[in-house]
Amino acid sequence: MPKRPPRSNECYALDKDLSGAGSPSDALDLAMAKAEVMDAPNWANLLLAILPNLPSHSGASMRYALAHWKKKGGHHLAASLRSDSRWSRSLQRLQASLQDLTARDAANVVWSLATLEAKQEPLFLETADALCGKLAVCDPVSISKAAWALTSIPNRDRRLELYSKLAVPVVMRADSFPLGSLTMICYSFGKADFREGDAYEALSSALIGHMNNSLRPIDVCNVIWSFCTVGYRDDVLFTKICEMYLTKEEMVRDFNPQDLTNTTWGFCKVGFCHREAMETLAFECHRQRDRFDPIHFSNLLYSFAMLRIPGPPSLLAEVASTASQQVARFDAGNLAIACWALAALGMSEHPFLDCALERVIGSSQVCSNLGSRALSMLALACFRTARPGRLDQLLDATRLCGLGVGASGYSAAVMAAEQGKDQERELRILRQMAAEARDVRMQAAVCNSLALRLWKRGDTAGAFAVLRGLKESSPHSWSVVSSLLVARLGTELGALAEASELLGGDGAALDAAWEAPVLSGIHPMAATRQNEGAHAYTREFMTLHAVLCGAPPGDPDAAMAAIERFAESRSLWLKITAWEKGVVVQEVARWAQPRLIVEIGAYVGYSAMNVARTVRSHGGRVASLEVDPLHVTLVRNMLEYAGLSDVVDVWTGYSFDSIPHLLKTYGPRSVDMVFMDQKGTRFHSDLALMEELDLLSDRAVILADNVLKPGAPLYIWHLAKGSYHHCTAISVREFLLQSEDWMVMAFRDASKPPAPTPPPELHRLAFESDHFRKKSMFDGVAPSKCRGTCHPKCLSTTTTTTTVVPVSSCSILVLVLIFGGPLTPSYSFKHKSTRIQ
Numbered sequence: 001m002p003k004r005p006p007r008s009n010e011c012y013a014l015d016k017d018l019s020g021a022g023s024p025s026d027a028l029d030l031a032m033a034k035a036e037v038m039d040a041p042n043w044a045n046l047l048l049a050i051l052p053n054l055p056s057h058s059g060a061s062m063r064y065a066l067a068h069w070k071k072k073g074g075h076h077l078a079a080s081l082r083s084d085s086r087w088s089r090s091l092q093r094l095q096a097s098l099q100d101l102t103a104r105d106a107a108n109v110v111w112s113l114a115t116l117e118a119k120q121e122p123l124f125l126e127t128a129d130a131l132c133g134k135l136a137v138c139d140p141v142s143i144s145k146a147a148w149a150l151t152s153i154p155n156r157d158r159r160l161e162l163y164s165k166l167a168v169p170v171v172m173r174a175d176s177f178p179l180g181s182l183t184m185i186c187y188s189f190g191k192a193d194f195r196e197g198d199a200y201e202a203l204s205s206a207l208i209g210h211m212n213n214s215l216r217p218i219d220v221c222n223v224i225w226s227f228c229t230v231g232y233r234d235d236v237l238f239t240k241i242c243e244m245y246l247t248k249e250e251m252v253r254d255f256n257p258q259d260l261t262n263t264t265w266g267f268c269k270v271g272f273c274h275r276e277a278m279e280t281l282a283f284e285c286h287r288q289r290d291r292f293d294p295i296h297f298s299n300l301l302y303s304f305a306m307l308r309i310p311g312p313p314s315l316l317a318e319v320a321s322t323a324s325q326q327v328a329r330f331d332a333g334n335l336a337i338a339c340w341a342l343a344a345l346g347m348s349e350h351p352f353l354d355c356a357l358e359r360v361i362g363s364s365q366v367c368s369n370l371g372s373r374a375l376s377m378l379a380l381a382c383f384r385t386a387r388p389g390r391l392d393q394l395l396d397a398t399r400l401c402g403l404g405v406g407a408s409g410y411s412a413a414v415m416a417a418e419q420g421k422d423q424e425r426e427l428r429i430l431r432q433m434a435a436e437a438r439d440v441r442m443q444a445a446v447c448n449s450l451a452l453r454l455w456k457r458g459d460t461a462g463a464f465a466v467l468r469g470l471k472e473s474s475p476h477s478w479s480v481v482s483s484l485l486v487a488r489l490g491t492e493l494g495a496l497a498e499a500s501e502l503l504g505g506d507g508a509a510l511d512a513a514w515e516a517p518v519l520s521g522i523h524p525m526a527a528t529r530q531n532e533g534a535h536a537y538t539r540e541f542m543t544l545h546a547v548l549c550g551a552p553p554g555d556p557d558a559a560m561a562a563i564e565r566f567a568e569s570r571s572l573w574l575k576i577t578a579w580e581k582g583v584v585v586q587e588v589a590r591w592a593q594p595r596l597i598v599e600i601g602a603y604v605g606y607s608a609m610n611v612a613r614t615v616r617s618h619g620g621r622v623a624s625l626e627v628d629p630l631h632v633t634l635v636r637n638m639l640e641y642a643g644l645s646d647v648v649d650v651w652t653g654y655s656f657d658s659i660p661h662l663l664k665t666y667g668p669r670s671v672d673m674v675f676m677d678q679k680g681t682r683f684h685s686d687l688a689l690m691e692e693l694d695l696l697s698d699r700a701v702i703l704a705d706n707v708l709k710p711g712a713p714l715y716i717w718h719l720a721k722g723s724y725h726h727c728t729a730i731s732v733r734e735f736l737l738q739s740e741d742w743m744v745m746a747f748r749d750a751s752k753p754p755a756p757t758p759p760p761e762l763h764r765l766a767f768e769s770d771h772f773r774k775k776s777m778f779d780g781v782a783p784s785k786c787r788g789t790c791h792p793k794c795l796s797t798t799t800t801t802t803t804v805v806p807v808s809s810c811s812i813l814v815l816v817l818i819f820g821g822p823l824t825p826s827y828s829f830k831h832k833s834t835r836i837q
């Protein structure tokens with residue numbers, strides 16, 4: 001590392017003069033007058049001197065320091081500096097001598113530039129780079145100042161790259177950092193969305209060492225907020241903080257509304273529930289409720305709803321009543337969150353709900369600001385509080401504002417309609433969905449799906465009428481599935497003449513575009529995970545089209561093969577359980593002979609066809625749950641084409657809302673097999689809900705996909721330590737990728753007690769899994785790149801044995817029995833298993 005040239009006495013004296021300058025302008029004048037003698041540290045100190053004096057900038061008080069700075073005119077200063085030639089000349093001087101700055105000088109420069117709102121200056125990132133080369137000799141206060149300064153670099157990759165470097169000394173030496181630096185670093189890491197587990201582990205152990213120093217409310221709040229905002233659940237640290245601070249009324253009394261509700265929000269974000277602390281916080285929130293802003297109300301209610309705890313009796317209801325008086329101050333997002341939370345807390349009758357819905361529905365200004373998430377939350381709130389009329393009004397108001405209802409809005413609306421008795425509502429909503437479809441294929445698929453729903457409700461004539469209407473009003477929106485349906489329903493109704501008239505005598509006169517093989521390349525947008533863009537669902541509708549063109553009707557094997565061929569020929573990864581995964585799903589269903597299989601996550605219907613073809617021979621049924629209403633549409637078309645509509649019921653909605661409906665529809669203990677293929681983070685809570693509702697039969701087998709990469713450690717814990725036996729991981733290849741993944745299978749044993757609380761280390765593993773899941777969603781990192789470290793560690797808490805099972809000439813399945821004891825004797829794949837260990 002280059003050494004800085006020795007400084008002259010004159011330069012030291014200049015530092016003094018600069019810091020003693022009466023105003024920022026005086027400091028700049030002085031610098032200009034002495035420009036020839038100023039050295040690099042002088043230029044760096046000039047920036048500090050320009051700042052109108054900040055109060056203590058240690059640790060978490062940064063927010064207050066900045067507020068103070070702005071009050072003192074800092075904002076205006078920042079604006080006027082940009083047009084001041086003395087300022088730009090100073091920056092040029094500094095830029096020329098960056099290599100002469102110490103780590104501390106460099107930290108002061110980035111910190112000053114950030115405070116002076118000059119992050120866009122090239123000097124800012126250059127100095128950050130220079131600093132990152134000197135971190136080995138950087139003191140903790142400088143590291144924390146730099147960490148704060150770098151928080152809002154807009155380029156995410158650039159920002160995270162700098163934080164990875166900044167984290168090195170934190171991981172190595174956090175134990176020797178003062179408390180103020182630690183809390184400022186925590187806050188900055190959280191704000192920057194930096195998610196390296198080792199850094200949080202180091203911060204946590206250092207903070208625990210400081211726990212006897214008195215943390216200020218803002219410190220407590222910022223530590224919890226930052227850990228939780230990145231999803232790092234640290235039970236040891238959080239429990240200590242709760243015991244020492246958050247369960248003590250006199251401590252919590254010093255928290256302001258933002259500290260209070262940020263803390264509860266943080267806990268709910270990671271699912272950490274310390275009841276006593278939550279109650280103490282709730283009492284304090286109740287005491288301060290008149291000072292609450294809308295965001296504080298919504299965060300507080302949301303926290304209790306997410307943690308599924310009611311809070312002290314009547315307290316939250318009273319807080320919500322205060323919110324009702326201020327409903328005019330709420331924006332669309334906060335209204336939606338608060339409504340959703342009240343619904344989840346079971347406060348269906350609370351007046352806030354009607355006030356809030358009235359405000360959204362009655363004000364085009366509020367309504368037009370509803371994002372898709374807020375609309376979906378409001379729609380779910382209407383559904384859960386049995387307000388179907390309000391839900392209709394909400395959708396109408398959304399349309400009136402010129403907003404599309406979108407997949408997430410329709411999900412709750414369709415779910416409400418499907419689960420209710422009102423067939424007319426379902427008809428209306430699906431008709432609207434068809435009318436809003438921007439593609440004839442989509443329109444046809446929605447109409448077919450609607451006809452299938454009416455048929456399932458027993459209204460075959462109504463179903464037939466829907467198709468006749470489609471043919472008359474929009475002949476191009478007609479598919480092979482429409483023809484098949486017309487033929488089948490016509491036969492059931494004894495209306496053959498009418499059916500053949502509709503089919504044009506020798507079958508439907510299909511539009512040429514429908515018959516053409518899928519030749520066009522996939523549009524790049526279709527590869528994104530967002531189902532909201534202009535090209536959303538292209539990939540999925542092309543998959544359906546490939547089946548309609550590439551497989552004969554009534555042949556599930558051919559339909560599944562057509563999906564695989566379509567994806568393979570284009571190297572287009574589809575999130576389906578094909579190849580070895582498909583073998584496992586099929587073999588488990590064949591072995592278990594279930595009366596009812598519940599599948600969570602249907603997507604394009606590949607696995608639904610797989611299990612349905614397997615169980616139909618013994619009269620089994622499938623209930624497939626899918627949150628996305630357009631995926632539901634596709635799956636229903638796919639199943640009808642494959643001749644499996646009568647074996648599978650596809651239900652729209654979040655598993656959380658659909659699982660109770662399963663109980664009503666199929667009865668208690670009706671489920672003999674569950675196949676979980678939704679988000680891995682939901683596995684254990686969905687399974688727990690099924691257990692709670694007594695849906696699982698005594699012989700139920702539970703199979704889950706994607707358990708190794710990115711991983712579901714809490715789920716494995718739930719199975720391996722809870723009311724299940726022979727929890728077995730099956731090593732398989734991911735469809736179209738060579739990477740290894742695991743499917744996990746376990747058998748219900750209701751006589752065993754539920755799993756105890758997982759050890760804290762498992763939350764760290766869950767953090768790593770989620771971190772990876774995000775990377776694969778946002779950064780396009782392939783699942784194969786996941787280190788998959790979770791499970792070797794996770795499994796070390798249990799006993800494992802390994803068995804290799806050849807299932808075909810080309811694939812080998814490795815079974816890892818997570819609990820000791822032999823594999824269940826009645827379980828076997830097609831080929832004999834060979835025990836290797």
Ligand SMILES: C[S@@+](CC[C@H](N)C(=O)[O-])C[C@H]1O[C@@H](n2cnc3c(N)ncnc32)[C@H](O)[C@@H]1O
Nearest residue numbers: 575576577601603606607626627654655677678
């Ligand atoms: C991996 S895909 C399912 C693939 C399918 N099982 C197959 O093998 O063909 C996951 C699907 O689950 C749906 N999903 C995610 N979370 C869900 C939830 N909580 N409830 C219902 N569906 C969910 C997604 O919309 C997506 O279509």
